[in-house]
Amino acid sequence: MSETVLQGANPPEPAEEKTSILASISKFRELGLLGFIILLSIVVQMRNPSFLTVENINDMITNTAILSILALGMALVIITRGIDLSIGATLALSGMIVAQTVSVYQGLNPLLAILLGTVIGIACGLVIGFLVSKIGILPIIATLAMMNIFRGLTFTVSDGKWISSYQMPESFVSIATSKILGINTLIVIAIVIYSIAFYFIDHTRTGRQIYAVGSNPDSAKVSGINQTKILMLVYTIMGGLAGLSGVLWVSKFASAQGDTASGYELTVIAACILGGVSIAGGSGKLSGVILGALLLGILNNALPLLNVSPFWQTAIQGLIILVAVIINVLVKRGVDRNNLLRRKI
Known part of the structure; x- marks a missing residue:
């Protein structure tokens, strides 16, 4: 009888070992x-x-800076089990209004231009946050609707016209080309934002509550966490970062158009997924988001250097994203099983 018991106890070990391996991978x-x-x-x-020349590495990191800034905001949204499909349109609206402003007021301080763009983005984020947290509209529906509204506003305020580099003052265009302590300004801005975000997530109560809301909304509500405040906050942060990115984008490419960054939200979401942010919410590290954005930046830079067809470039990026999603799903299942086994023990 003892042999029967032992035989019955042996089979679960491989599953436990597999689960343990997946849990270790997550760390x-x-x-x-x-x-x-x-x-x-x-x-x-x-x-x-x-x-790997110094010049190419610098260009690659500079080109990735805006993506990494947007990915930070998107990561916070996804961690709360949300999504924001409007960031490309918010970016375009902010960039267009700021470009029109600096074209009229040529002497406007670049810092004021950055502030204006950020405020516009915050306003857009507040609207979305209100729809999601107060009205209770699903994030994908609310942001899809606002994406079309913001994009329409961009074409409306611009009357369908472009604003080119010759209409912008040199002081504004130089935001993306200037350097601080020998480092490109875009990279410096990204570093500052991430430094603040790391502190906010790791050392503040609100930062921890963001993860709590995404991990288990019901438990978070019972524990007294104000979910409305948290959701308003993350969508406002996302909007502000999108507004800031709009100014940086227009400065970098010296052009403001109605269709600026159209579809770019999918690239931002891809960077988050590659970085290990769970689309189911509740988990994700900012260090992973940085690496995810960097990987996409490397692919965008490397594939043309390897003379890969533009059509294959898109397919390769899609394949890598698919593999990352599959790995994330498998790892999450392993972690969940590992936690379940620990509770039983």
């Missing part, structure tokens, strides 16, 4: 992503020696 996901980025960089460098 070192960022290291794995960093390893993949290093390996990919080595492979690309072997095929094209110009990839």
Whole structure:
């Protein structure tokens, strides 16, 4: 009889071991992503020696700065089990209004232009936050509707016209080309924003509540967390970062158009998913978001250097995103099973 009991107890061990492995992977996901980025960089460098030059690395990181800023805001939204499909339109609206303003007031201080764009984005974020948290509209529906509204407003205020570099003052265009302590201003802005975000997430009560709301909304509500405030906050932050990015985008490309950043929200979401942010909410690290944005930046830079067809570039990026999603799902299942086993023990 004892042998029967022992035989019955043996089969679960492989499942437990598999679960333990997946749980361990979740703890070192960022290291794995960093390893993949290093390996990919080595492979690309072997095929094209110009990839890891100082000039190309600087261009690559500069081009990734705006993506990383947007991915930070999107990560906070996704962690609360939300989504924001309006950030491309918010970016375009902010960029267009600021571009029109600096074209009329040529002497406007660049810092005021940045502030104006950020305020416009915050206003857009507040509207979405109100619809999601107060009215109770699903985030995907609310942001899809506002995406079309913001995009329509962009075409309306611009009357369908572009604003080109010759209409903008040099002081505004130089925001994206200037340097602070030898580092491109866009990179410096991204570093400052992430530094503030790391402190906010790790050392403030509100930062921890964001994860609590996404992890288990019912428990968060019972524990006294004001979910309305948290949702308003994350969508407002997302809007502000999108507004700021609109100013940086127009400065970088020296052009403001009605269709600016159309579809760019999907790239931002992809960076978050690659970085390990769970689309189910409640989990995700800012370090992973940075790496996810960097990986997309490397792919955008490396694939053309390898003479990969533009059509295949999109397919390759999609494949990598799909693999990342599958890994995230498997790891999450492993973590959930591991937690369940611990509770039973």
